[in-house]
Amino acid sequence: MARMKFLCDAERCINCNACTTACKNEHDVPWGINRRRVVTLNEGKPGERSISVACMHCSDAPCIAVCPVDCIYQTEQGVVLHNKDLCIGCGYCFYACPFGAPQYPQASNFGSRGKMDKCTFCSGGPETSHRPEEVSKGGYGRNRLAEGKLPLCAEMCSTKALLAGDGDEVSNIYRERALVRGFGSGAWGWGQAYQMKSGS
């Protein structure tokens, strides 16, 4: 089965934030929460680069390891999902995540920050299937994967900087690209996300 991965090509990202916007719109992501964001490095200087970043759906994901209620899990396709009904809003997953992906409705930890929210690789939550009436059930957003579609952020990306899909295909595209243009700064974040223990 395909192992889903994201890849952002820093040589192509133009910081247009369409991915962020598409994601917010597709999933009705509440105000204050961004499942995807674009970070610009060396802004205004030679060598400026932008990177679109969200949950990378890590192999051996640290968030799963530290969650006290075991509400985060990984699907067969490598997508890291969580069950909002079980989440207690402790914030540990944010502390552990290398990419700052988990988000909460409240900043403080008094009592609870509310249910964690993060990128679902456009595959909904534990209860959502592809049926239209379940599209927004539980606040996970749409399940595009079940409809045979890839994450909207990558599909929308005008420069094809952001790639999403079967990890092997994604890395093939990137490798060919780097070969053709003669350089590439490496598949950003992949070492962190996918090469830890179990890999694949």
Place this chain on the structure above:
Amino acid sequence: MQAATRRKPTAFGRILVLLGALLLPLALTASGTAETPEGLPPTMGPPQGNLLMSGNQAEMWRAVRMGISGRVSILDEKAGTLVQSGGEDLRAFRNGPLSSGGGWLLLASVLVVSAFFAYRGRIKIDRGKSGRTVERFTGFERLIHWVMACSFIVLALTGLNMLYGKHVLLPLLGPVAFAELTQLGKYSHNYIAFAFMASVAVMFVMWVSHNLPDRLDVQWLAKGGGLFAKGVHPPAKKFNAGQKVIFWAVVLGGFSIAFSGICLLLPFEIHPFAATFKILNLVGFALPTDLSPLQETQLALLWHGIMALLLIAVIIGHIYIGSLGMQGALAAVTSGQVDENWAREHHSLWLAEHRGEKVGGDD
């Protein structure tokens, strides 16, 4: 999408590609093929713009791995950090040494107490109960003790549940009931914390003057507090050396736990570790002093766990000796009235003082 991209290039496209092929080698200093082969889909080939690869780039990516921040159009500054590696350290330590070490520590504490019970049994009042009692703790003192004790036990159980619950209770209760319980536990932990903090502060003021170390303590400790032999009762005032150790463990440990707990209630707001590490570095440590708010919070979580487990291990001993382990001790914090013979054996100087007798043996 694929169909569209495989279209044959138009004449205009060909000119563009040609132009690109002519111009790009000028712009690129890096070696390698720069021209776009014909018929390549737009997912391939060189993108637009200034693509000078310099040594800086490699340096920039290294800096990213080290956790530098960029600009992001979100109000939350932390979102500017692309990768943070502190999370891996947090996970490795919390799920590793903290969990396993803490588990062994608690087990060791229970084992030591059991071994002591097996060896010594319940420590009896040597002369038996006299039937006359004397007030050891006032109502207020007892109130503070129990506010602290109850809040501590709730905090300890709910805290341990955060750390170990998914391995212990989750398989028993199932995910839904366990999550509900843990949520309730989290609310309790976060609010009952204030009762604990208040009781530590009051107890400190109330009892500090009785807990300053003095020469009697050396004597008491030299005799093992009389714990290991029948009929040995080194003199002690209101608190003996063992109780003083508990007092300071609770005050200092409690303060440290409370402070790190507040750092967790207000995550990213309080930054005590960089300042502490700066001081520690003066005496030969080499700890990082440039910590991000996230790293401060990660350290607070680990420190909170370490201190909590240590204090729980100590308190297990305290609870044992104050209840099952010693006849007549529990009354001090329940009715407040202890038997005179108990007081004479364990707190001889305090008893004498309490009755207005002249006290000797101490300076």
